[in-house]
Amino acid sequence: MANDAVADIRDRLDIVDLVQQYVPGLKRTGRSFKGLCPFHQEKTPSFVVFADSQNFHCFGCGKGGDLFTFFMLIEGVEFREALRDLAVRAGVELQQGGFVTPQQDEHRARLVNANDLAATWFHHILTKAPQGEAGRTLLNERGISDEMVERFRLGFAPDSWELLLNFLGSRSIEPDLALEAGLIQERRSGDGHYDRFRNRFMFPISNRDGEVVGFGGRAIGDDTPKYLNSPQTTVFDKSSLVYGLDLARESIRNAEEVVIVEGYMDVIAAHQFGHENVVASMGTALTEAQVSQVRRGAKRIVMALDADAAGQMATLRGLETMTDSMGSEDEQRKTNAFGIVRFERKLKTEIAIAQMPEGKDPDDVLRQNADDWPTLIKRAQPFLDFTIDILTADVGVDDARGKSEAVHRIAPLFRQITDRVVQAHYVGELARKLRLDERIVLSEIRRTNMAGRERSLRREVSRESEHVDGRARERTNENYLTALLLRHHQLTEDIVATVPLDDIHDARNRAILGTIASEDLAGMTAEQFVVGLDEEIADHADYLLSSLEGRPEQFPGQIRTETTQILSNLGKERFGFLLRGLQGDLREAEQRQDSDAIELLKEQLRSLAERHGRYNPPVSPYFKDSRSPAR
Numbered sequence: 293m294a295n296d297a298v299a300d301i302r303d304r305l306d307i308v309d310l311v312q313q314y315v316p317g318l319k320r321t322g323r324s325f326k327g328l329c330p331f332h333q334e335k336t337p338s339f340v341v342f343a344d345s346q347n348f349h350c351f352g353c354g355k356g357g358d359l360f361t362f363f364m365l366i367e368g369v370e371f372r373e374a375l376r377d378l379a380v381r382a383g384v385e386l387q388q389g390g391f392v393t394p395q396q397d398e399h400r401a402r403l404v405n406a407n408d409l410a411a412t413w414f415h416h417i418l419t420k421a422p423q424g425e426a427g428r429t430l431l432n433e434r435g436i437s438d439e440m441v442e443r444f445r446l447g448f449a450p451d452s453w454e455l456l457l458n459f460l461g462s463r464s465i466e467p468d469l470a471l472e473a474g475l476i477q478e479r480r481s482g483d484g485h486y487d488r489f490r491n492r493f494m495f496p497i498s499n500r501d502g503e504v505v506g507f508g509g510r511a512i513g514d515d516t517p518k519y520l521n522s523p524q525t526t527v528f529d530k531s532s533l534v535y536g537l538d539l540a541r542e543s544i545r546n547a548e549e550v551v552i553v554e555g556y557m558d559v560i561a562a563h564q565f566g567h568e569n570v571v572a573s574m575g576t577a578l579t580e581a582q583v584s585q586v587r588r589g590a591k592r593i594v595m596a597l598d599a600d601a602a603g604q605m606a607t608l609r610g611l612e613t614m615t616d617s618m619g620s621e622d623e624q625r626k627t628n629a630f631g632i633v634r635f636e637r638k639l640k641t642e643i644a645i646a647q648m649p650e651g652k653d654p655d656d657v658l659r660q661n662a663d664d665w666p667t668l669i670k671r672a673q674p675f676l677d678f679t680i681d682i683l684t685a686d687v688g689v690d691d692a693r694g695k696s697e698a699v700h701r702i703a704p705l706f707r708q709i710t711d712r713v714v715q716a717h718y719v720g721e722l723a724r725k726l727r728l729d730e731r732i733v734l735s736e737i738r739r740t741n742m743a744g745r746e747r748s749l750r751r752e753v754s755r756e757s758e759h760v761d762g763r764a765r766e767r768t769n770e771n772y773l774t775a776l777l778l779r780h781h782q783l784t785e786d787i788v789a790t791v792p793l794d795d796i797h798d799a800r801n802r803a804i805l806g807t808i809a810s811e812d813l814a815g816m817t818a819e820q821f822v823v824g825l826d827e828e829i830a831d832h833a834d835y836l837l838s839s840l841e842g843r844p845e846q847f848p849g850q851i852r853t854e855t856t857q858i859l860s861n862l863g864k865e866r867f868g869f870l871l872r873g874l875q876g877d878l879r880e881a882e883q884r885q886d887s888d889a890i891e892l893l894k895e896q897l898r899s900l901a902e903r904h905g906r907y908n909p910p911v912s913p914y915f916k917d918s919r920s921p922a923r
């Protein structure tokens with residue numbers, strides 16, 4: 293996750309090392325390092341790097357911040373670029389957007405080429421060769437048209453051990469490359485290779501751009517597994533691929549709607565009957581990467597599921613154990629309800645469920661009565677409505693236990709909804725359906741909330757805790773301030789404008805506050821604002837907003853008072869921190885009787901006092917000195 297990359301980089305890189313590459317004369321003085329400021333012209337050093345807190349401050353020009361901030365300022369780059377470059381330096385791998393060297397690019401092209409050749413060969417076997425007979429029988433049974441065979445480049449892998457291997461060899465594809473592409477496997481004895489797909493109906497799987505990157509092979513007869521996919525390769529990543537997307541893109545844009553089904557055959561049937569905005573997940577639970585791909589151009593996302601799959605998802609089976617395994621949903625075969633609500637929240641989109649009639653999958657519906665399809669899709673219900681309907685369907689008016697269980701089951705799901713209006717809407721729905729007082733539903737949600745809140749408190753050091761060190765407390769205060777100013781940006785427009793960005797350590801908080809201050813956000817919700825941010829910054833903003841969940845409602849006046857107060861505390865903390873550093877240095881210099889250093893430090897104290905005067909610094913002998921020179 294992006295957040296972890298930022299943390300990893302912070303862990304692995306030392307700001308002192310980084311600054312030293314740009315400020316050659318950086319010298320240790322006590323626990324900090326000093327040098328000539330790279331951001332303004334000066335003859336005596338007033339630029340300080342604090343190794344303990346991993347941030348920097350210039351007493352001359354006032355610039356300051358963390359490692360990322362330093363890099364962004366010195367290189368003149370945006371956060372995204374800074375993240376990428378620093379990740380390389382730190383040896384931290386970013387999930388996406390990494391560098392691709394020309395060599396890697398060429399290797400990738402060779403893998404795609406090997407897959408493409410294999411697709412052509414499988415297709416030839418299915419349509420022309422005697423060994424393809426079993427495949428042609430399946431085509432007939434399933435009623436797949438010739439047009440679809442061409443459109444999806446369907447194929448057949450004959451019942452043989454090395455026909456593909458030999459064919460690839462004849463086209464100068466080395467066994468090593470074919471092996472890496474997942475087309476062949478190594479013999480256990482170690483001498484030679486054999487075809488991975490045998491006696492299987494083949495579905496080439498393409499990426500968004502239509503390049504064949506792997507295969508799904510369906511067994512003919514009772515072979516296991518029923519579906520065999522290409523292994524994970526450089527070009528084949530099941531968790532981010534969507535079957536049929538390359539062929540559905542245009543139709544999705546035109547219809548402004550995408551329909552997700554479970555099987556390859558479902559997709560082919562839909563396209564055959566003229567519904568080309570249909571794609572499939574890859575036989576595993578839907579991932580965020582998949583949803584974020586298909587939603588491009590689509591205002592509406594519909595999942596078309598057979599009654600079994602839909603029911604399982606909505607009855608939230610195994611929910612209790614899933615709560616903790618969130619995020620590892622790729623390994624689950626079925627998409628779970630938490631996943632859906634999380635996609636809806638993270639991707640600011642709504643997912644609707646179209647349930648097929650009992651005992652039928654989309655393929656059956658399309659082939660038996662294609663005219664029903666548009667109606668079924670049109671009638672799809674938003675996921676939460678669908679879930680509430682299913683969970684309350686069998687609960688009678690007098691069934692106290694049934695009501696309790698329904699509320700109990702759905703409460704954890706409601707907790708995932710960050711939009712209060714949406715949450716309130718569904719709380720009302722559930723209460724109405726069960727004929728309960730809304731307050732009872734709400735208190736149940738709050739109870740499940742407690743468990744979650746404890747977890748998030750452990751992650752984030754408590755603001756009130758006496759034991760946290762200054763660095764963690766500062767970061768927490770800063771996060772909380774940024775969260776409040778983001779959530780309530782309409783109320784606090786004037787306050788945002790007064791935030792001294794140079795005193796904000798976390799580059800992501802700076803980016804968020806800077807953008808709030810500089811853009812016209814009138815009429816925009818915090819969530820809408822977040823959409824426009826860079827991914828890593830948006831992740832952080834999401835985290836900040838979710839950290840405010842569960843707090844009691846506040847009046848506008850309270851919010852203004854609180855933000856002003858935190859802002860002032862942050863300034864005081866920062867001032868105190870810098871002041872103590874300078875005072876320590878000054879005492880040392882006085883012991884050494886280094887008059888040059890003493891002069892310089894007093895000068896720096898003066899400029900600190902000017903900049904931070906508004907924080908009413910505590911009385912200090914050194915300030916009497918600098919502020920009333922007559923004495």
Ligand SMILES: [Zn+2]
Nearest residue numbers: 329332350353
């Ligand atoms: Zn400076």
